[in-house]
Amino acid sequence: MSSYTRTSRKRPLSFYLLAGLTTLFLIYVYAPMACLYILSFQGPEGGMSFPMVGWSTHWFQTLFSGEGQGLGDVPSAFQRSIRLAACTAVLTLVISVTAGLAYRRKFPGSGAVFYAAIASMVLPGIFVGFGIALMFNLLGWQVNWFTSGIGAQLTWTLPFGLLIMFIVLGRFRSSYEEAAVDLGASASQRFRWVILPIILPGVIGIAMAGLTSSYEETARTSLNVGMGNTMPMEVMGLLNAASTPVLFAIGTLTTLISFSLIILSLVVVSQLAKRRSMRTNA
Amino acid sequence: MLSSQTSPSRVTIPPKLASVLQVTPMALVFLALVIVPLGLIFVVSFLDYNFAQVFPELYLETWVDVLTSDLTLALYLKTFKFLIIVWAITAPLGFAIAYFLAFHLRSNWLRTLLVTAIAIPFWTSGPIRMVSWVPLLGREGVVNQALLGAGVIDEPLGWLMYSEFAVLVAYVQMLTMPMIATALNSMAKIPPSVIQAAQDAGASEWQIVRDIIFPLVRPGLAIGTIIVTTAIMGDVVMVKFMGGSQVNTVGMSIITDLNAFMYPPAAAKSILLLVVVLSIVVSLLRFADIRKELRN
Known part of the structure; x- marks a missing residue:
């Protein structure tokens, strides 16, 4: 450099x-x-x-009192988005970490799942969203935030989760785990005491990426959340309806929230890194 | 590779089976929510329909319409125009900024600070980023006020906001960052000794960039191009707001059909879009192996 x-x-x-x-x-x-x-x-x-x-x-103040100004229902849209983002983040975390661990070895079907992930990421969002809504429609199921909504978002967050796991495990030295095997550690002990502490920053990264991209997503989500808007949909609606600085107030607030989330996760990750380097130096 | 020889008292799962089990949840999500819907869209595109209803009867006119109409051609030309302009700006810009960050900066903390500063807007809300252009480019925005004040123009420029120009401005603002990130990732893997050797042999900076760095960064730029391509080809949100509903693209025409409950034409247009996007992506993947790019 x-x-x-x-x-x-x-x-x-x-x-x-x-x-x-x-x-x-x-x-x-x-x-x-x-x-x-x-x-x-x-x-x-x-x-x-x-x-x-x-x-x-x-x-x-106008925003919080929610009076007039063509303001729909910002507080409940916000709640809906946070709930959706939290569920999506947890599911993304669990599914991506397990799938990432699978890729430490060659196994039948590894290529198919990898290409499905790439396809899911590059497919136009409206296309995926439309497909899922169409499937629910044909099966006679109601689209709902906790079924089709979370599902639609997972098609967007999981590929990123898997790619982050590739980066994390690409740096993981398998000799650590082999040492644990030689010492007689069981699979769950190896995961709990060897793998997880090492990949933890990456795992937190996956959760944060899941949380923020779920909160932002509209193309796939909008046809699939059912009743009520999510936050970005609500803001998009306001863009056309309200023509007052209340829009900017929403912007300042949501930026504050996402900044706090980013800073919080950076602090957690750097603390973890510091703790680990202290332990290895000791 | 890991051995499966744990103590005999425990139930052991063969490693390959363990991997298959571990990947199953993700595979099921993609199967149920990407592959099956994709098949359904394909089937529906061949079905007959009237207002708000689809009949299980073969109807090929939809495809004939989509594939032969001048409108389809015009929509794709417009979308490709956006793609080419945005790519022609973001690729050199992303390369230049990544090059500056990787090879010109002396201090590591300044590099980290700049990378963070470039990455942060990418994490802020999309609609908010779009509406933030109004105070700058709007009729009474900063740019118009400045130009009026300087006497360059007599009346506010209308084409700054809610126009194709505005769409391009927003695309470039959002899509330069992935280009920087992917180029930087490739540049970080170039060993300093290679550059040093070229310098010692008397190569100029321009020769080093052209003959050493650019060829090595091409896979990164290919991945950046994939991100830009899929973002623009599939976009409806940016075009709708920044274009003020005046600009029509491939994605917008699908949304228009969906809002009118015209599912078969929406399906046929989606399949066509998918084929176009995937052929671009596949041809770009020749330049880059994604899994290899992610390793150090």
């Missing part, structure tokens, strides 16, 4: 050009979000663009 700096301390011209490009890209990515956060504190008289007409938390 940083090979161009090893030979000479002087930075080449390309460094400054590329640094400029990267900065411009970050501005491009962050400027709209920054505008949104600022405008969510717009005064009660203000609109959806600058200038700011005073500062207030008026739009957050």
Whole structure:
């Protein structure tokens, strides 16, 4: 890494050009979000663009009181989404970790399942969502958040879970487990005391990826949740109905929530890594 | 590989069988929720229908319509146009930024910080990211205000928001990140000694990029291209909002049929879309072995 700096301390011209490009890209990515956060504190008289007409938390209050403004039912959509995301995350975690462990050996059908996962990931979301809704329709079953809803989301989260497991186990040294086998550890002991502690950061990563991608997913979910909207569907509805900064207040709040989730998982993962390195150094 | 020789008192499962059992839950999910629905869509595309009803009778007109209509061609041309423009921007941009992060930055913590900064927007809510363009590109948005103030234009530009331009802006904002990530992943595997050797032999930076780094990063770019392709070909949400319901693509036409309960045409269009996307993906996979890419 940083090979161009090893030979000479002087930075080449390309460094400054590329640094400029990267900065411009970050501005491009962050400027709209920054505008949104600022405008969510717009005064009660203000609109959806600058200038700011005073500062207030008026739009957050409107959001929580849920009065008027063409606001559907944001709190219950939020609850529905969180419930769905929690169930999906747990299922993704369990199914991906077990399936990932299977891939430590060659077994009949490994290619088929792997390609099914890749297909599930690259298939257009509306296509999968439509297929599942159609199947439920033909079987005469009602689409429901806890059946077709979770199922539709699993087709999106499981491939990522499996790929993360490949990354995690690609770095796993099988000599640790072989040592445990030589010492007479049973399969469950090996999993509990050898494999799980080593792959734990990756496992948490799978749960977080499951949680966030479930919370975000619309293409597959929308035809399959049945009664009531999920949060992104609710926001999409509001995009067309409400034309006040209350939309921006929702944006600021949901960003805060996802940031806390990301930071929380990063802290947990780095704590685990620290604990492990302390243990191996001791 | 692992041996299955545990103490004789325990019930031992042959390792291959254990693997098959472990993968079964995932296999069942994909079977029930991806493969069976896919088959159903295929069957339904050949059935007769009228308003809100599908009859179990063979009807080939749907396919004839879909495959011969000028509208299908126009929709695919429009979708491919988006794909090509977005790819032509995100691939070089992603490569350049990844190259900067991997080979130009001296400090590791700055690299981690920048990678995190680039990754974070990818995790924020899609609809929120879209609506955040309104204060910038809208009629009274920052860009229009600035241009009016500078006297460049006399009246606000209407095509900045709710237009094809806006769709492209949003696509590029979202899809550069996977290109950076996949290119960076490939670059991290290039041993520094290779670059060092080329430098010692007197290669210029441009020669190193062109003859060493680019060929080694091609698999990463291929995977990034797969992500961009599937995201754009299957997208309806971005096109609908950023295009202000003015822009029609392949995905949008499927949604229109679904909303009108016209299942067979929606099914036929979905199958066609699937065939197109999968042929692109399969031809790109020649450049990259996904499982190999994920290992270090």
